[in-house]
Amino acid sequence: MNRRFRLLLAALASAALLWLLLAAAERALLLAQRFLALPPWLQWTLGVALALFAVAATLIAWNLLRPRRRPRRSRTVEAPTREHLDARLDRLETDGAGTESLRAELRDLDARGASGRFYVAVFGEISTGKSSLIAALAPNAALATDVRGGTTRSVRHVDTVLADGSRVTLADVPGTRETSGELRETMARDEALRAHVVIYLTDGDLNRSQGEELAWLADFGKPLLLALNKTDRLSREEREQVLASLRRRAPQADAVVAIRAGGSERFERRLVDGGSEIVERRAPVDVDELVQTLEHLLHRSAQHLEPARERAVLARVDRDVHEAEAALRGRQAEDAVHRYARRAVIGAMAAVAPGSDLIIQGALATGLVRELCRIHDVAVSDVQIEAFLKRTRMTVRTSASLVLAIAGNALKAFPGLGTLGGGVLHAFAYALIFDSLGKALAATLAERHALDANAADARLKQWLGETGNARLKRLAKLTVDAARSDNDANE
């Protein structure tokens, strides 16, 4: 488009706009004239209606357009009730699973709740100055600090009284992100969950993993104080920049403060002979702002502190109970599969004339399915079981030659099997089939919490062809043991 043409278009558009404005003005004047010509009572009614309309429109527009503040923190972590957890722990104990560490965690929860003390965990990456901060807050407690990362190896509690008289127990925990310090990191995280307030320490701007750690802590909904340590290493400008960045990147933190928890400073001292020497001494600490903020947080949110702490601990115990339940179900399912595979072997050995076709032994297979569903708390009907077994029978039938070939190889590989005489080929094949069926179904139930025939059947196909040496050896032993015990019982 050339310049002249664009100018012409602009001129036309301006003229159109002017014409529209004039038309609108004319209309407005006309309306005003008509309005003035109205009787006063109508003028008032119309005026009030127009004013109400304007107020309502403004309110609606404000509601739609006003900048929304982000909710300060996402309280996403949910925890079960204490009664619910206790009942699940009781059930685990009845089934012989160890629960002592989880019971101890709950006892600790009660003890801290009853103590009337505030628990404050100092959390952060290694060498950010956690132990130094605790030493600054409780000067009489001896704590090790070291320039080498990873000084604090276990959780340590230090009691102190704040200026306002609050009785506080500070927890010094191992630093996170230490090479091969996973166990200590778990220790630190668990302790952070047991605290009323967490002080998250950093000695610079947040890196990605620190950001994730902070978000994880914030999800438990307890007060979170972000402290920038080692500010002596920063100029005033740098310090303000880092603080601003921390506030921006950690909106979940209730407060962001700058501190100086320790370290040393070097200075040059003039000697009497005119010379000089470099002297190193403990640097003065500056944690006043942190202490004041901590006192403020403790008292401002006093009524929320214990519930949030309790919720965090219960959520963590819940996660562990869940894992313990899954592990227990896994063991129980394994036992059941072993038992049924044994019975299938005994059944095969006892058969007068073992058939050339491999068909899953009906009653045993039904029993196995029922038991695995019971272990996994999955309700199933007889019809569902029958439909599932019908399908697996087809799969076993189409895999029969593969299964018999595996059994044949096992007979050669494990000489003990050969001594069992006739029927052993089928006996081993049944051990393989029941083991595969049990494993496939148990894994599917654990994953889907339902008897999903498609998924279980797909797994069954895989397991039937699985010929790892350890597996075949285990099944050979199972076959020999079952067959021998059956012989012994018959003698």
Ligand SMILES: Nc1nc2c(ncn2[C@@H]2O[C@H](COP(=O)(O)OP(=O)(O)OP(=O)(O)O)[C@@H](O)[C@H]2O)c(=O)[nH]1
């Ligand atoms: N310059 C300076 N150094 C500090 C400051 N606070 C702590 N340090 C030094 O940082 C190093 C680590 O301090 P620690 O208190 O051991 O750190 P930590 O976080 O407990 O370390 P881990 O227990 O290993 O995770 C030590 O050399 C401290 O002297 C500070 O404010 N300024």
Ligand SMILES: [Mg+2]
């Ligand atoms: Mg330490």
